[in-house]
Amino acid sequence: MRSGAKVAVIGGVFVLVSGGLGYGVYSVVLGGGGIGTASASSEVKTGPPGQEEIRATAKDFLAAWASGDGAAASLLTNNEAASEPLLTGFAEDAHVTKAVITPGPPVGAKVPYTVKATVSYDGKTKPWSYASELTVVRGLTTGKALVDWKPTVIHPQLTEGATLKTGESETAAIEAVDHNGKVLDKETYPSLGPILDTLREKYGDSTGGSPGIETWIEPEGGSAANTTLLTLAEGKPGKLQTTLDAGAQAAAEKAVKKFSQASVVAVRPSTGSIRAVANNPATGFNAAMQGTQAPGSTLKIVTAAMLLEKGLVSANRPTECPKEALYQGRTFHNLKYFELPASTNFTTSFARSCNTAFIKLIDDTKDDAALPKEARDVFGIGLDWKTGIASFDGKVPDETGGEAAAQYIGQGTVQMNALNIASITATARTGTFHQPVIVPQSVDDRQIATASRSLPQNVTRQLNDMMRATASWGTGQAAMASVGGDKGAKTGSAEVDGQGTSNSWFTGFSNDLAAAAVVQSGGHGGDAAGPVVASVLRAGS
Structure with a gap:
């Protein structure tokens, strides 16, 4: 005392x-x-x-x-x-x-x-x-x-090394608004809590606001943004324009709550504007934009683009889809070991998510690094994205042998999150990479990442057609049935060591909106992540 x-x-x-x-x-x-x-005792108890x-x-x-x-x-x-x-x-x-x-x-x-x-x-x-x-x-x-x-x-909400403090806030409050001017707050949109804290820390002093008196969590060493828990006296908030869409965000918040661990992101293909970001759990780590996981067959969008560009496949040309395929000592198989007739075209293999149709073509590329090059040069993966907040920008490292083959179907050392896959879908939709942003570049004139080149028009057209097939009669049919407009999709299931059920991935587009979701241990992509994506596509703009 x-x-x-x-x-x-x-x-x-x-x-x-x-x-x-x-x-x-x-x-x-x-x-x-x-x-x-509590009362002391000379006896040392156990159990x-x-x-x-x-x-x-x-x-x-x-x-x-x-x-x-x-x-x-x-x-x-x-x-x-x-x-x-x-x-x-x-x-x-x-x-x-x-x-x-x-x-x-x-x-x-x-x-x-x-x-x-x-x-x-x-x-x-x-x-x-x-x-x-x-x-x-x-x-x-x-x-x-x-x-x-x-x-x-x-x-x-207190984490290791963090402290509770009350005093004059270190930065001015912000009033974040969506692209239509609607106010975005933590109470209505819980997933935006950590994001709004980060936006405040980064832009609070430049939006014309003034500090208030608050109680907050201060992370150790400034490793993350402060989290405001209580406001004793309001400061004057400065207005910050974001690219988010309140309707899409509300739908995303509701959709991820159906699962214990889920993330979803929506991106506008024509501009790269992020329309929604949601996570469950809603507080803490922003897995939707900072997660690092194998994305499963959703990465076949990139693999298909690479194979189309090299002329190794075309949408309507027959492609082998056997039960299994061996590449440099590593065996790959399709879900439940299904196979397709030899006359089956590449669109069907894509829509049915045939792994072996992709694996069997790796030798023909004559370059184990072909996929990492495609991911970086066309889809902007691994470039330094400056979205307005922290993000992991995807990784398809150079590999050889069986590990390179595993990348073709989104396994192995590939690392992605919902933001990356939504951006890949957005790029496939238009043929040109537009770096995702949650704060318009005009706010701070930051440098935006650009890819080396766009896809040829005929490749973009074929990718869109194959994704349309997946949504209309392929593995994404059930999930996308309620989505209107010009729509396409790709499913994915990613196996994780030590995890009994695979992670569920799904990505899709409807008109000028693309979205991707992952549900931990959700199984098949269309079963868990698919409905999450569909909910956001129906609500977004």
């Missing part, structure tokens, strides 16, 4: 309520205090904590934390050194002057609770409420029941 610190108890330190831990609400004015710790230990430890920890005694609370965790600064900083850095913590019934070793706090700074005061949970574990050396320390104990 800090020297001279006083505790003002509100209605008693513990208020008895029915249910829960038995001690339902801990309510005190922060600023130090003396709260007893998981019992229910009484869980209750007692959670009770004493929450009481110490609520009283403002971070030092006492940290002694009840399994990491005193890491927990004490954050527990103490709850009052000193976040300026929480009052806290009411209400635990719920334990679920095994986990104890959920709600925090109703008051934050005060520079004469401004505002209530702050949220929910989190803790887990009670057995101390490895002491045998005592202790709170398993994680920053999320303090706040569910």
Whole structure:
């Protein structure tokens, strides 16, 4: 306890309520205090904590934390050194002057609770409420029941190395609007939360706004944008134009919520304007634009373009599609080992997603690096995209042998995200790469990436026709049935080591909008990711 610190108890330190831990609400004015710790015992216990230990430890920890005694609370965790600064900083850095913590019934070793706090700074005061949970574990050396320390104990969005702070905001607030001028906010569009935080950090000081007083999460070393949790006093927000479309964004938000892990991006082919970005989970890592995964057969759009350009295939020319194909000691097969008649044209192989039709042609290219060149020079993959926020811009590294063959069907060392595949589809749609942007280039005159060349018109036409076939009678038919306009698609399933079910990928276009989605462990592309893409295409513009 800090020297001279006083505790003002509100209605008693513990208020008895029915249910829960038995001690339902801990309510005190922060600023130090003396709260007893869980009873000590000379016996070094082993095994998981019992229910009484869980209750007692959670009770004493929450009481110490609520009283403002971070030092006492940290002694009840399994990491005193890491927990004490954050527990103490709850009052000193976040300026929480009052806290009411209400635990719920334990679920095994986990104890959920709600925090109703008051934050005060520079004469401004505002209530702050949220929910989190803790887990009670057995101390490895002491045998005592202790709170398993994680920053999320303090706040569910707090990450390792980050801190809670209250004060004058470091940058002015922004009012982000879509391309039609409609306001975009975190409450209506949860997936935009991290994106809006990043846009504020990057453009807040140049949009004419002024800082307010806020409570925020500050990542360690400025590794990411601050996350605003509470606004005590509004600053003057500056208006920032984005390329997003509110209708497409709303549809994207709703679509990804159907799966535990899903991402989707929509891009306008004629301009590169990003119309929607959505992730589930909605907070934290922007997997839709920064993820790095094998995209499966959606990459066959690039492979097909390369084969068409080299004259090794044409849309209506027969192409072999056997059950299996061997290339330099590595065997590849089609889904459920299907095969197509020798007279089958390349459009059907594309629409049915025949892996072997692509693998068997790698020798004919006489260049293992042909696909990486096509991806970079035509589709802009791996160039330095400056979208307006951080993005991973795709990777098709130079490979040889079987690893190069795996790339033809989007496996191996290929790394993509929903943004990259949506952009590939957009490029196939027009024949020309337009670097995706979420903030118009005119806002800051940044350098936009450009590809070395466009696709020949006859290749662009054939790619569009093959994607139309996939959407109308191929593997994308069911997912795209509800989508109108001039439409096309490509499905994909990406196998991941140690994962029982493949990741579901899907990409498609409708008129001047392209979209791509990935659903983790979603299986076939048309089953999970397909409906996500279709929802966005129906709503977008």
